[in-house]
Amino acid sequence: VSADEQTMRALADVAGIAVPTEDIDPxxxxxxxxxxAAQTLAAIPLADDEPIVAFDPRWP
Amino acid sequence: xNPITELTLAEAGDQLRSRSVSSAELLDATLAxxxxxxxxxxxxxxxxxxxxxxEAAQADIELRESRHRGPLHGIPIGVKDLCYTKGFPTxxxxxxxxxxxxxxDATVVTKLRxxxxxxxxxxxxxxxxxxxxxxxxxNAWDTRRYPGGSSAGSGVAVAIGTAFGAIGTDTxxxxxxxxxxxxxxxxxxxxxxxxxxxxxxxxxxxxxxxPLARTVRDCALLLGAIAGGERNDSTASFEPVLDxxxxxxxxxxxxxxGIERRFFFPPESDPxxxxxxxxxxxxxxxxxxxxxxxxxPELEYATPAGVAVVVAxxxxxxxxxxxxxxxxxxxxxxxxxxxxxxxxAPTYIRAQKVRRHVQQAVRRAFDEHGLAALVAPTIPIPTPxxxxxxxxxxxxxxxxxxxxxxxxxxxxxxxxxSLSVPCGFTEDGMPIGMQLVGRPFDEATLxxxxxxxxxxxxxxxxxxTPHLART
Numbered sequence: 001v002s003a004d005e006q007t008m009r010a011l012a013d014v015a016g017i018a019v020p021t022e023d024i025d026p027x028x029x030x031x032x033x034x035x036x037a038a039q040t041l042a043a044i045p046l047a048d049d050e051p052i053v054a055f056d057p058r059w060p
Numbered sequence: 061x062n063p064i065t066e067l068t069l070a071e072a073g074d075q076l077r078s079r080s081v082s083s084a085e086l087l088d089a090t091l092a093x094x095x096x097x098x099x100x101x102x103x104x105x106x107x108x109x110x111x112x113x114x115e116a117a118q119a120d121i122e123l124r125e126s127r128h129r130g131p132l133h134g135i136p137i138g139v140k141d142l143c144y145t146k147g148f149p150t151x152x153x154x155x156x157x158x159x160x161x162x163x164x165d166a167t168v169v170t171k172l173r174x175x176x177x178x179x180x181x182x183x184x185x186x187x188x189x190x191x192x193x194x195x196x197x198x199n200a201w202d203t204r205r206y207p208g209g210s211s212a213g214s215g216v217a218v219a220i221g222t223a224f225g226a227i228g229t230d231t232x233x234x235x236x237x238x239x240x241x242x243x244x245x246x247x248x249x250x251x252x253x254x255x256x257x258x259x260x261x262x263x264x265x266x267x268x269x270x271p272l273a274r275t276v277r278d279c280a281l282l283l284g285a286i287a288g289g290e291r292n293d294s295t296a297s298f299e300p301v302l303d304x305x306x307x308x309x310x311x312x313x314x315x316x317x318g319i320e321r322r323f324f325f326p327p328e329s330d331p332x333x334x335x336x337x338x339x340x341x342x343x344x345x346x347x348x349x350x351x352x353x354x355x356x357p358e359l360e361y362a363t364p365a366g367v368a369v370v371v372a373x374x375x376x377x378x379x380x381x382x383x384x385x386x387x388x389x390x391x392x393x394x395x396x397x398x399x400x401x402x403x404x405a406p407t408y409i410r411a412q413k414v415r416r417h418v419q420q421a422v423r424r425a426f427d428e429h430g431l432a433a434l435v436a437p438t439i440p441i442p443t444p445x446x447x448x449x450x451x452x453x454x455x456x457x458x459x460x461x462x463x464x465x466x467x468x469x470x471x472x473x474x475x476x477x478s479l480s481v482p483c484g485f486t487e488d489g490m491p492i493g494m495q496l497v498g499r500p501f502d503e504a505t506l507x508x509x510x511x512x513x514x515x516x517x518x519x520x521x522x523x524x525t526p527h528l529a530r531t
Contacts, residue, residue: 041410
């Protein structure tokens with residue numbers, strides 16, 4: 001999985017953030033690292049692990 | 061060197077109670093040392109001199125009248141500039157919050173004030189605790205070197221003697237790293253042990269607030285004062301707060317600790333650090349602690365899960381500022397905030413599931429081996445120089461910072477308490493830290509182990525003098 005500048009700009013557009021020109025190259029590198037990490041997470045053999053943040057219906 | 065600033069927090073408290081020193085004298089000695097050392101170490105973002113003098117004077121009045129509030133009464137303490145201080149700037153190391161003056165105290169600050177502490181100033185943090193920039197703070201032992209982060213100022217101030225204790229925050233090692241590289245003790249408490257209310261946030265499920273001090277006893281005294289539930293903070297726990305300092309007297313024989321060598325000794329780890337750590341483990345063994353080897357392969361998953369959660373959570377907190385004040389951020393911080401905006405929801409949820417998976421695996425290991433703690437080097441490599449760090453950045457996968465993060469963030473990912481204690485020095489004179497990671501809300505056992513270790517070693521008694529080397 002990878003991402004090019006066009007994909008990154010599209011994601012930023014959807015998120016509603018303006019990415020300064022000086023940020024584009026390092027942000028693209030960071031995004032690629034992030035996508036690699038997402039692949040790593042996706043490959044971890046989880047059974048029925050619930051997300052660690054659980055909803056508590058009791059009134060705080 | 062004024063011998064007053066060489067005292068530990070507990071010793072200073074004893075002298076206050078016996079009236080052999082006053083709070084005003086402690087404060088004056090500390091301010092004098094600050095004036096001497098700040099040009100070289102830059103531990104403080106701002107000094108609260110006027111209010112500190114009033115607090116010291118009030119403490120002296122109360123102590124004279126035998127109205128003793130506890131072990132922090134009259135003691136000068138530093139607070140990381142991420143914690144709100146009513147009427148005093150809280151800027152989180154960033155231009156984004158320049159001039160921000162909170163209208164209430166963080167709960168940790170309130171508790172310190174209630175305990176009679178004298179708040180001497182706000183200590184330097186990396187911008188918003190993200191660890192992406194290089195603040196002015198310099199290592200207490202060698203001003204060319206990394207001071208730790210993000211609670212850099214707190215670690216340096218305690219090491220050099222310009223605070224008897226300090227408050228830091230830790231989302232991925234930000235208390236333990238500055239403790240380790242500056243040769244002091246630092247505790248990342250169990251998630252929820254100390255309220256996060258009024259502390260600039262990164263992650264609502266990984267941020268912790270905790271103490272740095274010169275000894276384990278001092279850390280125990282500080283935690284006892286700042287721990288506890290808070291009705292306005294749903295993440296703060298009402299688990300009972302123990303008398304952690306009193307608990308130090310209990311023996312450590314038959315306590316079992318585990319070493320996970322595959323995870324905590326990566327190929328990049330330094331042989332000198334590893335050898336020093338093994339000697340520290342021998343000391344624990346000599347105290348009657350059972351040391352066993354364990355395997356927890358799931359620890360490898362902690363870093364990608366933790367980073368995914370922190371990056372997304374932090375961007376949520378900064379959502380408005382990123383849109384209105386983007387140019388005010390340091391570029392590398394801004395890039396991480398932009399990255400969080402681009403993360404996909406399934407990745408975030410997957411990361412939260414992986415956290416549970418890692419938590420279960422660690423719990424199994426603790427139960428199967430009867431562990432009270434895992435032990436590991438706090439940082440597996442020698443403290444890098446600032447120049448080495450500037451040569452690369454975390455965004456590009458810097459080795460030093462990624463090793464530091466890997467070694468520490470797993471405790472945040474699963475919420476466990478972790479105590480870093482000095483366990484030696486490199487040949488070139490830089491401190492080395494050992495971390496003890498315990499069961500949830502069992503800070504007491506970590507303190508016992510750390511304190512027992514201190515009784516057999518003198519690493520925690522050594523003090524840096526960078527201001528003497530300024531020429």
